[in-house]
Amino acid sequence: MSAAVAGLVPLPYGREDLPGLLGPNWEEWLRTAYRWMLLGRVLDTRMLGMQRQGRVGFYGPATGHEAANVGLALSLRKEDWVFPGLREQLVALARGHPLGQYVHHLFTNGVDPCKGRQMPCHPTAREVHYVSMSSTVGSQIIHAVGCAYAMRLRKDPGAAVACFGDGATSTNEFHAGMNFAGVYQLPVLFFCANNQWAISLPVSKQTRVPVLADKAGEYGFNGVRIDGTDVIAVFHTVRAARERLAEQGPTLVEPLVYRMTPHTSSDDPTRYVPKGWMEEAAAHDPLTRLEELLDRTGVLAVTARETLRQELETELRKLIAEAEVTPPPGPDTLFVDTFRDTFWPLTEDRDSFDREQGGHFP
Ligand SMILES: Cc1ncc(C[n+]2csc(CCOP(=O)(O)OP(=O)(O)O)c2C)c(N)n1
Ligand SMILES: [Mg+2]
Known part of the structure; x- marks a missing residue:
């Protein structure tokens, strides 16, 4: 696939910036980030298709969120616990949850670690400290804060990460969690992936506050909005917030992203998305932006990327074939x-x- 896309907003870095931002192994870092982001895209495309064919019951894509998810996953430490929202499945995978297990979960079969008791796309991955998602919007925020409080009491070196969307900022749990974390200066990061929609409700109707990160100040800690389609910016910001946690307390990080698909396989955005939205989203496509940087810096050529895509597709096809014939629990x-x-x-x-x-x- 060529990275030359009309109107694409290029990532604001050149070759000379990258060692300073990503360290001496920056080329390897970019290849790793790209591989995970591409896996997310390949998974979404394939699984949405499978859902349309009636082969999986439900799917919640995260196309447009890949840089946010991978930047987050690569910036955290092993001992940290992730409390996901609706679209962070890639965080579990990039933290080491086996793809095969995730595919079994999507088919809710007998090998699914959730034993078929969760909706598809709601994985649980205890071994990589990834908690099963609660479908109730915002509930994971207080779970994360409670976990952070427990870690404080137990002198556990980890941090908790609450992942949620713009819509979740209207919940009681957002207020309760943010307030408690601020009062007790708990080791928790709030990661609000603002994809500008809560199903069909635009963020402008969710709140009068234009920048969600500004809400952190009311609770006594820092909030920062970042470009959530820039994997390097997400990595940097979260890693710095993680490092400062012990001295400065929590941070609310607000990666601004574009939801490039329906809310889930049960939604039809053509009924509410305004004209021009998809074009603006495409100009910020996190994968294409990274591909353009890979081209410009000569890190991973188009042909190597195409080979990688084919490898991922082949692996996924094999895993799907196995999962589809595995009996239910x-x-x-x-x-x-x-x-x-x-x-x-x-x-x-x-x-x-x-x-x-x-x-x-x-
Ligand atoms: C408490 C609650 N209210 C409503 C719903 C139905 N619902 C599921 S997802 C969603 C929108 C969530 O939007 P946002 O928090 O922005 O996350 P996004 O889906 O955009 O990632 C809603 C209203 C729910 N699951 N839980
Ligand atoms: Mg949203």
Whole structure:
């Protein structure tokens, strides 16, 4: 794919800036960031298509959010905990959650780590400190703040990261979480991916405050809006906020992004998106902006990028083929992970359910 796109807003860096921004291994860093961002795009394209074919039940794309997600993932530390919003699945993958497990989850089959109990696209990845997403908008904000409070009490070196959208800033949980974090100066970062829409509601109707990051000041800590389609800016800002956490307390980072797809597979934005929106979004496409920088700096040629895309597509196709034929979780799993220890009447429920099913439970 050629990076020459009419109207594209180029990333504001040249070759000479990058070692200072990304360190001596800046070329490797850019290749890594690009690989994850491309994976996000390949996943979205393929899975939206699968949903339209009736092969997965639901999908929530994050096209347009790739730089925000990858910049965030690469800036955090292993010990940090991520409390995702609707579109941070790529953060779990870039933190090391296996793609195969995520694909099993999308099919809610028997290998899905959620045992089919969550909607598709709501992965949980404890091993990389990625908490299962709560569909209730904003609820993850207080979960993250509570976790940060616990980490403070336990002298845990980690931080909590609350990821949410512009719409979530109107929730009670946003106020409660921001206030508590400010009062106690907790080790928590607020990452508000402002994609300018809460389904069909534009951010201008969500709040009278033009810059969401400005809300942080009312809670006594810093807020900063950044270009969320610039992976380098996101990486830098979050890493600096993470480093300052112990001395300066929380930060609200507001990456401004463009939602380039429907809200989810259940939405039709042609009914509400104004004329020109998609063109403006395309001019800020995070992947194309990075490709243009890769061209300009000679880091990864078009042919190498095309090979990478084909490799990712092939890998994904293989994983989908495996996941699609994996049976759903057995009925006996209904009784697993509900309570730590089995006890009556759970055992009685299980046994009577088993009898109704024909007595096959192990
Ligand atoms: C408390 C609550 N209200 C409404 C909904 C329905 N809903 C799901 S996503 C969404 C919009 C969220 O917008 P935003 O926070 O900006 O995140 P985005 O989807 O844009 O990433 C709404 C209203 C919900 N899930 N929870
Ligand atoms: Mg939004």
